[in-house]
């Protein structure tokens with residue numbers, strides 16, 4: 410899922426997620442609805458080699474009935490920034506979601522209609538007859554159809570071609586993004602957080618304005634620590650039980666697109 414957006418000066422723009430999940434806070438900070446797994450990840454990230462690549466985490470705050478995570482506003486100080494949210498990896502569901510879904514194999518008509526709306530040829534004959542698909546089937550189909558499992562296109566939803574089409578036109582920004590992604594790849598290689606976590610549904614947020622471009626890792630709500638002594642490669646396709654997320658396949662593909670763009 411790729412979104413580019415322009416935003417008006419000084420107003421907050423959110424590209425993904427539920428609108429109610431975020432609140433504008435004091436200058437330079439945004440508040441995201443608290444979730445324990447995300448807060449735990451951010452705490453760990455503040456002590457990891459990835460710290461320069463994630464929004465700084467300032468702890469929790471309560472507003473009214475809700476608790477929020479305090480995050481550095483990555484758009485702060487930029488003039489009319491252009492932003493892109495690029496979900497990483499080869500799947501968007503956690504293995505436990507799949508297991509839960511499998512224990513409830515009842516066909517659901519709401520998921521059937523969602524499927525038909527995107528691709529009327531996707532359901533099998535049986536699914537058409539019963540006007541329903543199981544959640545297990547839906548989860549797997551959704552990621553395949555949005556590119557997460559397409560072996561040729563490991564960028565993010567949209568793939569290599571899609572990314573090239575959305576690249577900023579100016580070579581200056583392309584170079585800045587390229588060099589930032591190379592630095593990120595080095596930091597990931599040295600990161601104990603990355604080795605020991607399954608990173609699902611997380612994004613790279615590309616941000617540029619008239620004179621600055623950067624990329625950040627965001628959204629750790631579905632990122633989970635692995636059991637002791639288990640480490641992921643992040644470079645291989647997922648098979649059930651492996652917990653592999655394919656994160657580095659996408660990153661390599663993005664870097665390749667940018668290399669190509671700046672060499673033209």
Ligand code: ATP
Nearest residue numbers: 423424425426427430464480481482483484494628
């Ligand atoms: P989902 O799980 O549906 O992707 P979410 O509720 O977990 O959404 P995020 O993905 O973390 O939310 O963020 C949603 C959007 O908000 C991002 O695409 C980005 O546009 C914006 N955003 C998130 N964090 C920041 C930040 N620290 N600074 C600036 N913008 C941010």
Ligand code: MG
Nearest residue numbers: 425426612628
């Ligand atoms: Mg997100």
Ligand code: MG
Nearest residue numbers: 610628630631
């Ligand atoms: Mg999220």
